Amino acid sequence: MSRLKLCSYSCVYCQLGRTLRIEAEPRSFYKTEGITEQVRTKLKRATDKGALVDYLTFVPDGEPALDANLGREVEVLKTLGVKVAIITNGSLLWREDIRENLRKADWVSLKMDAVSEGTWRKVNRPHRSLKLETVLQGMFKFAQAFEGELTTETMLVRGINDDRGEIKSIAGFLALLKPNKAYVATPTRPPAERVTPASEQTINAAYQIFTERLGREVEYLTGYEGNAFACTGNVQEDLLSITAVHPMRQDAVSELLKSAGNGWETVRNLIENRSLAELEYQGKKFYMRKLPVHSLPQSQLSKDKIR
Numbered sequence: 001m002s003r004l005k006l007c008s009y010s011c012v013y014c015q016l017g018r019t020l021r022i023e024a025e026p027r028s029f030y031k032t033e034g035i036t037e038q039v040r041t042k043l044k045r046a047t048d049k050g051a052l053v054d055y056l057t058f059v060p061d062g063e064p065a066l067d068a069n070l071g072r073e074v075e076v077l078k079t080l081g082v083k084v085a086i087i088t089n090g091s092l093l094w095r096e097d098i099r100e101n102l103r104k105a106d107w108v109s110l111k112m113d114a115v116s117e118g119t120w121r122k123v124n125r126p127h128r129s130l131k132l133e134t135v136l137q138g139m140f141k142f143a144q145a146f147e148g149e150l151t152t153e154t155m156l157v158r159g160i161n162d163d164r165g166e167i168k169s170i171a172g173f174l175a176l177l178k179p180n181k182a183y184v185a186t187p188t189r190p191p192a193e194r195v196t197p198a199s200e201q202t203i204n205a206a207y208q209i210f211t212e213r214l215g216r217e218v219e220y221l222t223g224y225e226g227n228a229f230a231c232t233g234n235v236q237e238d239l240l241s242i243t244a245v246h247p248m249r250q251d252a253v254s255e256l257l258k259s260a261g262n263g264w265e266t267v268r269n270l271i272e273n274r275s276l277a278e279l280e281y282q283g284k285k286f287y288m289r290k291l292p293v294h295s296l297p298q299s300q301l302s303k304d305k306i307r
């Protein structure tokens with residue numbers, strides 16, 4: 001059962017289900033004052049309990065840029081003394097007013113799943129008024145002027161946007177955006193349609209291609225909480241924690257094992273119990289934490305109506 005959401009996309013992997021009302025024109029939803037008061041109360045409750053709040057993040061049921069008051073809301077929330085983050089699909093950034101709204105945030109994440117028209121229509125299923133070229137130009141303009149922290153998120157779905165050609169083209173476009181960090185992701189919770197996450201092999205290849213092309217930080221989001229700097233003293237836990245965020249090359253794994261006084265049987269055990277995957281990219285071996293198991297059949301995809 002889908003919750004009602006408003007979005008300019010209807011992504012095949014959306015965890016909120018299909019977009020029943022697909023819209024591309026921003027409008028007002030809430031009174032800014034009401035939101036500020038609610039957030040102020042919750043923030044106080046959290047900090048009273050000793051919680052450290054780094055960011056207030058706009059993650060609505062749908063696309064936050066569709067809220068015409070977003071810029072004003074960001075401004076008033078920033079008076080609470082906490083940074084503001086927005087997770088957006090970026091599809092409306094071709095509009096000056098939307099770029100202006102998002103520019104006020106401290107941290108913005110843009111969705112970047114495809115740069116070829118057919119693939120974009122299959123994976124993001126945009127509102128019929130949107131054109132890919134205009135959307136990409138809008139993202140580029142935004143990235144050039146944005147002074148906060150910019151990140152991107154690329155969700156890879158098997159058989160839809162996970163071929164090497166598309167991944168290389170996405171990497172080329174990301175190199176123009178110059179994000180502070182690029183995330184490679186794959187659906188890890190039950191999505192809108194019956195889709196299958198990209199394989200570990202593909203996630204690793206995307207990670208390597210993005211890293212080579214962008215020359216900056218790349219991480220993956222595959223549903224595990226990872227810590228790339230983990231050092232718990234338990235080498236198995238450290239390996240799983242690090243490889244939940246990025247793949248490790250064979251020589252880096254050897255170093256880690258050596259520093260803990262362990263041998264390769266640690267890795268062999270993790271592979272045998274299906275916690276770790278051994279992958280190859282350009283003749284080198286890499287290790288990555290296995291994706292959570294919830295692959296779904298793809299039979300539904302051919303029946304999907306592409307908007």
Ligand code: SF4
Nearest residue numbers: 007009010011014089
């Ligand atoms: S942009 Fe986000 S909210 Fe909108 S359909 Fe895609 S995943 Fe769902």
